Ligand SMILES: Cc1cc2nc3c(=O)[nH]c(=O)nc-3n(C[C@H](O)[C@H](O)[C@H](O)COP(=O)(O)OP(=O)(O)OC[C@H]3O[C@@H](n4cnc5c(N)ncnc54)[C@H](O)[C@@H]3O)c2cc1C
């Protein structure tokens with residue numbers, strides 16, 4: 077599947093795209109053939125080209141989520157040939173290029189398939205459950221204007237760097253889509269770890285992890301069975317070590333809350 | 338005719354804000370719950386203000402067209418955020434940041450606003466660190482800084498190449514907390530399509546749910562818009578694809594003046610265009626200019642060669658040559674125009690000849706590839722991903738692209754537009770950057786507006802409104818505005834022409850880039866003022882928008898936004914034509930120094946031009962606000 081990247085010849089591809097008119101509608105695959113494609117075109121630009129053609133024929137374009145088109149906003153969310161965000165590791169759908177495919181390839185393009193992310197239309201799913209988890213505890217409570225000087229608390233560089241590794245999550249949900257249990261442990265683990273690694277995050281450390289995990293369970297995300305499909309699909313390569321950290325934080329907080337006076 | 342009163346408080350510049358703040362009207366804490374504030378947008382500016390206003394006890398309704406507040410375009414900012422902390426002990430101060438910003442804006446910004454921005458900048462960093470934003474640190478555990486385009490001190494704070502992401506996630510976490518606790522009601526996938534005025538004051542909005550298509554009315558005691566910039570009028574830009582001007586434009590058509598629309602920033606370090614399918618341009622952070630050296634071949638014949646085969650003596654490091662004291666760090670507009678001049682001279686590189694080299698070989702020799710990788714690894718990866726080339730081995734190719742809009746809705750010192758009760762924050766307003774924005778100053782402004790300015794000034798306004806006097810959505814003004822929304826939607830769906838929205842957007846983008854881009858002329862702008870109305874007419878006669886308004890319809894969303902761009906583009910050209918001088922990002926070829934630098938006309942143009950809508954088909958009024966420089970002496974902006 078992953079083609080020789082030095083190719084510069086234009087190619088043709090067939091896309092088998094999931095079309096579904098609305099949340100309740102039946103969906104099905106529809107084939108679209110695209111010819112004479114410049115290998116430097118991005119995968120989303122390929123969808124643009126197909127859509128342009130559809131619109132010209134007065135057919136409804138394929139609905140797909142996108143915005144920044146540079147791998148940071150977390151909006152794009154295609155499953156390409158069964159893999160969230162496509163064939164390459166460490167990038168989002170929008171950073172996938174036509175040169176990753178071979179002339180004549182048939183490519184299956186689907187939305188995320190996970191119960192907590194219901195399909196809204198075609199390739200677009202509702203991922204607001206991630207926001208709901210954040211609202212349950214993904215923050216440090218600090219009223220505007222009440223902060224002390226930023227350099228008052230030095231933080232060892234290694235901790236800050238590790239916190240940044242966790243904070244790099246773009247909230248795209250590929251981890252959930254990749255997991256057969258639709259687990260959100262990587263997403264939650266990253267946020268919990270970021271704050272647990274920083275002194276500012278300590279006061280709410282226990283309540284944060286307990287509340288976020290409870291909300292995650294309530295919303296129907298499954299459990300982690302240690303296959304780590306999530307970090308393999310993560311466009312930011314967030315490490316599954318943060319799942320281990322989440323488990324540790326959760327156990328610690330549970331024990332501590334049991335012994336609270 | 339509207340009046341523009343900047344409402345700059347009296348007193349010496351450094352004391353204005355603190356004195357003013359100390360004398361503001363306060364809302365009784367028990368009454369705060371009786372006020373409802375609509376915040377449109379949850380980028381840095383909107384997210385921070387929604388969270389802060391809710392913390393203060395106001396009821397906040399926050400609207401975003403994105404599926405989540407975390408997706409706002411602010412997420413994409415890479416390089417950093419400025420603040421006058423002077424942690425590096427290199428002589429920075431509030432005054433210096435203020436001065437640099439005024440000078441960087443080519444003396445076309447309001448002194449009082451800029452000084453306030455510099456004052457509160459330090460608080461922003463404190464706030465963000467307390468929220469857990471993982472800024473880069475030194476080994477001793479203190480915050481790291483770097484110097485950023487146009488600054489001679491290191492005052493830029495950063496989080497790898499993802500500063501905007503981390504700051505936005507900080508604001509988003511504060512907002513999430515307030516949503517969770519009920520202080521903020523979030524309306525995601527909700528696009529504001531009309532502003533509603535009741536008795537001349539902004540009291541509500543009309544919103545379309547982008548998933549269900551439902552159009553709803555929302556009333557409040559005031560409206561805060563933080564809806565971002567309008568650079569996508571050029572079609573190709575570094576903006577996220579869905580960034581748009583609709584909220585600002587619809588407010589303009591309700592009477593809010595649009596200030597300096599022609600001030601757009603072209604960023605010098607973007608990846609060049611590769612084909613006509615191109616949907617966006619990717620920025621390579623300006624921080625690359627700290628260690629990368631920009632050059633083109635001295636001789637046009639060398640442009641086809643492999644850059645590594647061009648010997649040192651045949652390379653023209655033109656920024657270092659022309660601007661010896663700033664060199665590769667010359668401000669964005671200066672660097673962009675210089676690149677254009679090189680390409681105009683036939684010395685551009687790459688397949689389209691619209692590119693210059695950004696070369697790291699010296700840095701790699703001096704610091705080693707590992708250090709370069711630590712500093713810029715993620716940017717080199719992005720470059721590789723897009724172009725399939727390794728910047729460790731061959732110089733990057735870069736070219737300027739539209740990146741930021743300094744113009745925006747006119748606001749006074751309180752960040753309130755000329756429509757009472759309509760506040761405008763962040764990139765959507767015109768306030769702080771004059772004719773050119775310095776690197777790392779947009780994030781600063783967004784958070785300054787949202788955390789530290791609007792919560793005070795909006796409160797001061799609300800104190801003049803009777804508690805509990807929020808109008809009902811039964812007021813005829815809401816029905817009228819809703820009808821307008823529905824009318825436009827039907828018109829778009831019923832045109833049933835032959836061409837796609839994208840087709841028209843590309844054509845508008847080309848007109849804007851050719852005639853209202855990096856260099857502008859009277860003839861070119863006059864030409865554009867003929868082309869754009871003609872294109873608009875064609876759009877309304879021949880656009881095809883498939884699907885219905887009763888469900889998710891991305892073609893319809895795009896069509897509505899483009900309809901507004903087709904009007905805004907014309908206003909930009911009109912503004913550029915009437916500003917008969919060059920300043921910052923606005924470069925009129927007729928007005929330049931012999932060396933190609935901007936020739937300002939302070940006598941006639943040291944003012945803000947704010948346009949007031951006069952109805953369809955009528956030329957808008959051009960109002961002016963004089964800019965009086967009391968502290969900084971206006972001088973020729975020289976970076977030599
Ligand atoms: C690639 C890139 C890199 C950058 N890097 C830097 C940098 O390093 N440093 C720096 O200082 N600046 C940088 N900038 C500029 C800076 O990121 C932006 O100016 C700033 O983030 C804008 O913030 P904002 O809150 O005003 O708007 P945005 O972040 O654009 O947010 C707009 C919000 O408004 C909402 N919205 C808009 N219209 C509507 C509507 N009609 N109805 C409902 N909601 C609406 C959106 O959903 C969104 O929530 C960069 C910009 C780009 C493009």
Ligand code: FES
Nearest residue numbers: 143145150152170
């Ligand atoms: S579109 Fe933003 S991450 Fe892909």
